[in-house]
Amino acid sequence: MEYHSLMYLTVAFLGLLSQCLTRLTPRVSFPMGSPGRLLNRFSSADVSNTTMLLLSEDQNTLYVGSRDAVLALDVSQREAITMKNKLDWSPSETDLEQCSMKGKKMSDCPNFIRVLQFLNATYIYACGTFAFSPRCTYINSKTLTMTSLKPEEGRGRCPYDPYQRNTAITVDGELYTGTVADYRGNRPVISRHLSEGSHVDLKLDDTLGWLEDPTFISSSFIPSEEKIYFFFSEVGREYDFIDKFIVSRIAQICTTDVGGQRTLQRRWTTFAKAQLLCQSDNELPYNVIQDVVTLPPPEGAPADDTLFYGIFTSQWSVNSGQSAVCSFRLSDIKLVFSGNYKVLNRDTLRWSTRVQEKVANPGECGLHNASDNTLRFVKENFLADDSVRPVGRSLTMVSPDQYYSHLVAQRVKIANKRDYTVLFLLTESGYLHKAVLLEKGAHIIEEVQVFEKPQTVKNLQLSISKSMVFVGTSEGVVRVPTANCSFYWNCVQCVLARDPFCGWDPTRRACVDATNTEASLGQDVDTGNVEEACNSGPLITRARFGPNKLPPSTCPAGELVSVSLNEVVRLQCPAASQLARRVWERPNSRLSPDLYLNLEDGSLNFVATPATLGHYLCVATENGYQQTMAIYQVKQKGSPTPQTAASANQPQTHQSSVTHAAARPGMPTSMVNWPKRTETRQRETQPKLPPSNTRVTTGLLGRDFTMWAEESGKKEVQLRNGESLLLSRGPCYLKELVVVSVLLVLCFSVLIMMLLYTIKQRCRSRTAPQASTPTRDSNRGTSVEREALRGSQSVRNKRNRQAMHSGQENGVVCSEAPKGSNGHLPNTPF
Template identity: 70%
Template sequence: MESHILSLTVALLGFLSPCLTRLTPRVSFPMGSPGRHLTCFHSHNIRNTTTLLLSEDGDWLYVGARDAVLALDVSNKDQIHLRTKLDWSPSDKDLDQCSMKGKKMADCNNFIRVLQFLNTTHIYACGTFAFSPRCTYINSETVVMSFQSDEGRGRCPYDPYQRNTAVIVDEELYTGTVADYRGNRPVISRHLSEGNRVDLKLDDTLGWLEDPTFISSRFIPEEEKIYFFFSEVGTEYDFIDKFIVSRVSQICTSDVGGQRTLQRRWTTFAKAQLLCQADNELPYNVIQDIDTLPPADGAPADDTLFYGIFTSQWSVNSGRSAVCSFRLADIKSVFSGNYKVLNRDTLQWSARVQEKVANPGECGLHNASDNALRFVKENFLADDSVHSVGRSLTLVSADSYSHLTVQRVRAANSRHYIVLFLLTESGYLHKVVLLQSGAHIIEEVQVFEQPQPIKSLKLSIPKGMIYIGTSEGVVKIPTANCSFYWTCAQCVLSRDPFCGWDSVSRSCVGISDTPATLLDQDIDRGNVEEACNSVSLTDRTKFGPNKLPGASCPAGELVSVSLNEVVRLQCPAASRLSRQLWERPNSRLSSDLYLHLEDGSLSFVATPTTLGHYLCLSTENGYQQTMAIYHVKQKSSPIAQTPTSSAHPQTHPIPTTQTVTRPGSRLHTPVGTWPKKTKSRQGQTNPTLSVRGPQFSATQPSRNLTSWTKESGWRETEFQDGEPLLAVRGHCHLKEIVVLSVLLVLCLSLLITMGIYVIRPQCHSRTTPQADTPARDIRTPVDQGVLRENEFLSKCNRQASGHVSGLACNRTLTGSNSHLPNTPI
């Protein structure tokens, strides 16, 4: 009966769950993209570089790999150097014994799973060592073993694919792992204790842990407690088998066990459920990773936040990930409340009804009475659950996240923002800023292509770097990528708290470089007009690196087509959050004639009505900019085609469009152009498109450009040197007068010829004898009139075709059917 009730509840909650809105990264960088620099370390004989340990100054990265411990020099921003490699592999005898146990030879190596600083001179390391764990001490300077390895049972897992956690406090090792070969004895234990302190572990007979998967552990110095995060089977829910719940447990570092009861066992162990759930939704109950965000300067330790990734075992939330945050004050409140009691006869949990004898989880219970220790021994599960901050979800995504790290950043507007770095299962790193309006994904960077079974994430705040360890190698990524945004508008629209627009250097720079001259970024709203209202014309038209020589203004691309031909005009997107619009001067794009495609392009059939100019606009967060200008004209014969300008020929070709596509996604990441804004003579700001290619650098100054705006029609736009380009109007009309005169003469000659043709039969009929049979024209008068009209129009069209003016950049009219390069994303 209870199972049917649960199924009905799950179905109802799934129906009530709101539709998931997929968060779209604003900019995407595929692997190898020049817009996002990655530094990689890999070697053909070094694999499984997944355990990372970063020095306090951020100059050294110690890596636990397969059969080796590495010391990598990461002090250089753009390089990773292997300084020392310590080989630590099992012997042939150990490998044979592992194989005899039925294990694969590929899993019988020594996979380093514990790597922690013991003190200022030594590192403590543990490895699986052919399913027989071993631990050793390593000198952190020379990376040499100081002692022989000893047994690592209870300190390191046997299976290289089994998750574990470890932390060292005051040269004592606290671990969460399994203590047997089969993985059936989970333990939270302390090792390396000396003096009157003894090693401690959980009581195996009490069922304190139920098939857990350990995720992480954190030491809070102010509390003198270590918190362990894991998922396990929730035995308090008896209506379903193996219902998974996420847990937080605590132990006190001062615990030394009981004198008679709980000898060499924890007296301060307690656990509670972590609830990552929104109202009227099923909980995300399986924790994947968690990271700690220390409180802001001057704030109490109770403001410490724990950000975690959660997935769901329910099919309605399959494939989704949620991020929740938990406050230390809420965790302490739950542990100081009531506890559930377990009926040993029925194995049923229930809320406490009897009077408290002791406070479970309280430090100092090792000196308590036997009655108090028996009480905390049987009452270790908190009655209440730890709810997320605000009882809401920080982030919900259709991407399957596996690891995260978090940082608090002080932006250019002097406000603090929380930035999350989330690693997806598919190999992308998402950079997310938490705003008042919700989460905003600033960018995504592809860090590996093939799925990685084990991976890790490490953040270096002093160096501003993120390190990702995978089976293939180590990747280093800067947390900031400000130089990618080379205009004030793009710098503001990124809403990146690491970046700010410098009004002196006229560039987007890191907040730590020149904070005194940075403009207000407006991270929350991303309002370009307000944030960039004091930026000069030069700032607005500044180009980024590798810009195209001679392409200081966007050319109106000439597209020659034949009548009744299907035309498709491409519109590059400023970002994946922008929306493309199409406009024509003094005309409306009717849905009967034009088709707006999903990729932002415009398709139509070439007719006399659809020939002319087209303007592609990109709109993002209320800011509009021109991305492309096209002039569609009818093809003309080489004889009738006359040059429209005596300007110098174009010497710098537009680079080939380069488009990169994320696997499994319909969204493309174009590389090649970026927009900029120019200012008209009337003081209005008219958006234009600047073209750049990775293989070029700009040397020529800006030019004038004739562009079209909704308010003022076609106007000549002014640039720095004041040299005009070919304009749509205002040039000499001598050529047009000559052409019209020739056409007039031809039309008059044709009319005279037609008149003679009509009069001649009448004259001939008068002089022909009546006896003869007159010749008859088989055409009707209507057919003859149509024939004459067609002949007239055909001759006029042959003479008048090919004389349509267009836009030009640098005095050159583009005569190719190719489209403008796409904008880099």
């Protein structure tokens, strides 16, 4: 025990000293309602808490367990989600009154569906909390009607509390659940119900302490092993800590288990559990599991290559708000369960490594026919001595600023026959992150906002054949396409996205689905190398304006910006993505920080002077590739402008603050709309312009803009809160205002300090000791010091009278001597 305690204390200390985690920034962000990421939503005024999702075998119907109802939604059409049937299943008024009399809130007393599983091709088995009195029923999946008017008792199959987490899975028509079996939630149980044939209903032995206040997360059936694995978190009794230490567990049972003949009758004989350790070297462990998903092995690979991806958080405040994703291989899990087991001393309630001879292997299938001696051994030895460690003994991904709650995983085979794993992770803030796992770490391709309000109970369901992710929330059901290839308007953006679902087709000159084609596509998921992947595709010219790089006579005209001298000019630079770094350049000169101000939104601000007139270029760099995003020509109003073929087609503006962006179809949401400009391009075709009412939204750097494409010759920028920012803004004197404000603050600070110093001196003169009043300091001083004090007392009295007279004239009166909190004069010893 001392060893484990010391080990975790050491890990905790090292975790505090560990290096900062790199922030995983989604490349593109789509706020709710963005046209670049169209989603389908289902919601109804009389339907709420649509959190339990069950997809039919043909994946055309989505069954939803909600509050007081079970829904059948038609998801076969890509344009919309419609309701096919609805089964109302709510408690009676008597049930609600009894629930309220138990001290429960009326808002928690309805019937919240918490189990929704297929028994066969015809029937669905559903269980609900039913006013804190669980009930279960059979539902015909075709007609969505109950087969019996009287529901069954749901104790041990469904939780009482709608906020209590549980898990359920059906295998061969039998229901396996992990939940609590009493009203108070003190009897956790893993059990089998609806047993058929020679099987009998089984559960855990309540007296053994096999579970310690668990929170059930998920369950998975592995056919090749004939085992069901349960994932949960519980109190780790094997660690002797002052506070309760939470550990993540994986437990197993065999579907062929029928219980013992004498020992462990109607109890599991194959139950065993082990710790899931999501931890990297020299870091605090992520010890609280939040969700787990099973990823089958690649085609042709053995079942031992099955992976379990889990989201973990930490109970320590130092990791508050962080999430980690770990993956565990089935072969490693089997190895831990076939190893040594700990033994529990029933007298001291302490765990220790087993030292006696191993009689049997706990968790092994077929133990129901074993002897009583063997069953007693597995009854006392059910905790594996070793822990299941993640693949590669490292974390799959870590997010220091996002709290993930749910995930689904998909293995994607691209055109070059390579496999990539894509994770869809749901954040507590309401975004769905799409991440691809690479050798150098995770890359978040995009984030899509799916709900606004925080959700306590959510669910994800992946449809691989439909290429959809379904999100169940209390607000409704949201359908998110797994791929969004048409959003990327050229080869550069298609490759830089590094999306395994998407690749650039040079023949069609479009970003297409890479999983449904055998053609040679421009795609580089691992490195995002644009130069190699886009040899046959259009490339954006990367002209540079740096010093001595481009003669002034050859500068492209760019977008004309006419200004008056001494006006503040703001040049806007659109961003290709949130990962792009934008840099401004001028021909044959450098941008001095004394004259130019670069803001976080990528814009360049400066005062128009003869020295700052001329050409400006904004270059965006992402993954080593540079793109020209904007070219401007700033000139003084009234000065002649050379008429060239390029500049004659451009509209001239007369504003000092202009916002420009490229209006291209599928423009990323982190870009703004800008008029057409004469930028040199190589081998690029003109894409189709979007309709005039196309709306593009950006969530870059926490600021959400709404841009409207050119309509009737008017270009307007509208902020989210409704405030409009027209291109015809007046001059801005931001720099001068800042200088004047700083000077005023300094002057006021000096005046206040002088006034406080004067008041302090006057108050101190009033509290100075008089000649007739002995003080502690005067008593301690020598005779020479006391003589000097008396000699200067007359001078002090004179100054005090002058100060009092002056203070009364100025309205300053010190009524008493200031004292510290200890009752003595400030800054004097006591």
